[in-house]
Amino acid sequence: MSSAQSPTVDPLLFYKSSPSSSKYGSAVGVGSAFPPEVEVPRWLRSLSEGPTNLWRVFLKQNDALAFSQRHGDGLMTFAFQDKDGTRRFLSAHPVFFWFYDNNHKLPQDRCTFEVITEGAVCKLYFDLEFEKAHNKEHCGVRMTDTFIKIVSHFLKEEFDVSCARSNVLDLDSTTDVKFSRHLVYQLPKIYFRDNYNVGNFVRMICNKLRLVMHSQPALHDFCVKLGLPEGDVQGLFVADKHGVMKTFCDEAVYTKNRHFRVYKSTKWKKNSPLLLSQENQYQPVLLGRQRLAEKQLFLDSLITYIGETPQDFTILEFGTQQKMYVVESVSKLPECPVVSEGVRSPHPVVDRFVQRLVSPGLIRRSTYSSSLNRIVYDISGNRFCVNVGRQHKSNNVYYVVDLSRFYYYQKCHDPDCSGFQSKEECLPPEIVFMLENEGDTLFESLSVMSDKELFDTWSAVNCAAELEESLGQDDSLEPFPEFGMSDTELLNSTAELEANDI
Numbered sequence: 001m002s003s004a005q006s007p008t009v010d011p012l013l014f015y016k017s018s019p020s021s022s023k024y025g026s027a028v029g030v031g032s033a034f035p036p037e038v039e040v041p042r043w044l045r046s047l048s049e050g051p052t053n054l055w056r057v058f059l060k061q062n063d064a065l066a067f068s069q070r071h072g073d074g075l076m077t078f079a080f081q082d083k084d085g086t087r088r089f090l091s092a093h094p095v096f097f098w099f100y101d102n103n104h105k106l107p108q109d110r111c112t113f114e115v116i117t118e119g120a121v122c123k124l125y126f127d128l129e130f131e132k133a134h135n136k137e138h139c140g141v142r143m144t145d146t147f148i149k150i151v152s153h154f155l156k157e158e159f160d161v162s163c164a165r166s167n168v169l170d171l172d173s174t175t176d177v178k179f180s181r182h183l184v185y186q187l188p189k190i191y192f193r194d195n196y197n198v199g200n201f202v203r204m205i206c207n208k209l210r211l212v213m214h215s216q217p218a219l220h221d222f223c224v225k226l227g228l229p230e231g232d233v234q235g236l237f238v239a240d241k242h243g244v245m246k247t248f249c250d251e252a253v254y255t256k257n258r259h260f261r262v263y264k265s266t267k268w269k270k271n272s273p274l275l276l277s278q279e280n281q282y283q284p285v286l287l288g289r290q291r292l293a294e295k296q297l298f299l300d301s302l303i304t305y306i307g308e309t310p311q312d313f314t315i316l317e318f319g320t321q322q323k324m325y326v327v328e329s330v331s332k333l334p335e336c337p338v339v340s341e342g343v344r345s346p347h348p349v350v351d352r353f354v355q356r357l358v359s360p361g362l363i364r365r366s367t368y369s370s371s372l373n374r375i376v377y378d379i380s381g382n383r384f385c386v387n388v389g390r391q392h393k394s395n396n397v398y399y400v401v402d403l404s405r406f407y408y409y410q411k412c413h414d415p416d417c418s419g420f421q422s423k424e425e426c427l428p429p430e431i432v433f434m435l436e437n438e439g440d441t442l443f444e445s446l447s448v449m450s451d452k453e454l455f456d457t458w459s460a461v462n463c464a465a466e467l468e469e470s471l472g473q474d475d476s477l478e479p480f481p482e483f484g485m486s487d488t489e490l491l492n493s494t495a496e497l498e499a500n501d502i
Contacts, residue, residue: 056091061257062436064089065117076305077115079259081268089115094305098298102264111268113259116195119370120304121315124185124198125260126151127250130238131178138238140179141279143248144170146232148183153226154205159316159324161190165281169300171263172277175270179248182261182274184301186282189313191306196346196370199254201318206247209236255346263301274301345375349434350401353427354408357399358382364396373403385412386422406432 054071058064061079068075068091078090078097090097101110116122128144145165152163167187173180192198212218213234223230238248253260266273276297284296299305306313317323345351345366354377355363361382368375377399383392395414402408410422427435 053093053096054091055096058089058091060436061089061115064091065115065257067091068117076302077117078262079113079115081111083109085268094299094302095295098295102294102298107264107273108266108271110265110273112262112265114262114302114304116258116260116303118256119194121191121193121306122195122198122304123306124151124155124187124192124201125195125253125303126181126183126202127253127260128181128183128248129179129250130248131241133177134239134241134243138179138235138248140174140181140248142232143235144181144183145279146228147236147249149226149228150209150233151185151205154201154208155187158201158318158322161187161316163187167282168280169282169297170277170280171274171301172280173261173266173272173274175272180272181277182301184303186300191313191315193315193317195254195258195303197316197318199251199346201316202249202254203251204318206249206251209233209247213237252348255348260303263298347375347403347435349431350375350403350427353431354399354401375401375403377401383412385414385417385420386410387412387417387420401427403435406435 054073054075056064056067058067061077064077068077071091074093075091076094076097078092079087080090081087097112101112126147128140128147130138130140148165148168155161155163163185167185169184169186171182171184173182192201208222212222219230219233223233236247236249237245239245261267261274264273264275282300284293284300312326314324314326345368347368351363351366358377358379359382361379363377364380365378366375367378379397379399383395383397384390385392385397392412392414395412397410397412399408399410406427407424408427409424411417411420
């Protein structure tokens, strides 16, 4: 189904219910409002007459992202899973989404993720986790508190930004099997340029932690400087299921169009919703009525939501150099091409492909440019050049991957091959598939699959998509019935609750 054919879905049809429920007369169209006979709560009423009540469901993430970007007006992209695990993508205003998600879905059925759109201004955020079975002596609560103090130190050191525990929205999804926290920093009118810059800042912190762990004097000096016990800093390292030690901060959640679970949602079939932790000290600005406080907590938990019309806010950049500047609005942000260097690029699936391509050689360095949408891989241990048909004696070769056209080619540093470029080769379809779905937590396990498993998964998903498109009509999403309460009943009861809160 093409983006032009993607149906506009009545929000009430988006959720599950009993067969006895009523429906809106027709699907909500572009720019349409609530039916006049339905009473809308006051806090939502201001959005009911403009283009911000668009609600469009898509089969493909790229179509949803393009729709949100094209229409603007505060639209964000969400990914959600139905009870059978079917993944869909929703373009909607977050306030509208919260109203329907909070009132029309049972807690165990909420399985929604924010798509952290590439290039979007965002908050500082962290995903902290470890498996309890392999780390029985670790105390996640104490580790989180220590980590927050370390992050506050580096915010002050790098940007002169002060941060208290009360500036950190602390969300908990811990189970008997796994410790899991999401930290979303609420720095007043201070945001990062995008999640790539956040990732650079987070990796710097984790690299410094790894560095001090290799030297007792360095660890001692670091702990004295921050006023922390050495054991607390050492305790930030946990064992994975293979026994490999690493920080409990997940450094892989800063990739392109990353999916990040939203407040009160659970992973599919896990029944472990993301809720306020007992240690959370952050309070939303809008207090007084509990429902409004809950809505504001949801909005504050969104990584790329910065309010309706923020004025004069500060942008942080962290890359080859640190920058801090004030802008009047998002529309007046200066161009900021992302350039990242390291062994790993922001696209691990491409790293894996190139590593197999150059084996037994190794990727010495990768350089990613967002403005060119390309990755350049410098190779060591394999100097084979297509131009001469043999290994160069001293000069290394490098590969260029074009992420816009999905092809790659080889070049080299030898003066005799100056200007040479090998024939452009297409990336395998399964690699293209993973790039198009990059950031989707549903496909996280693909990065560790064998080539055969990866190809089989791509084939299965591709066949399912083709079948779905061949059957797709405007009413193809009819399997999303209502919640079990008529529109008038639901909205009137909501208004009643609102009135009682005054």
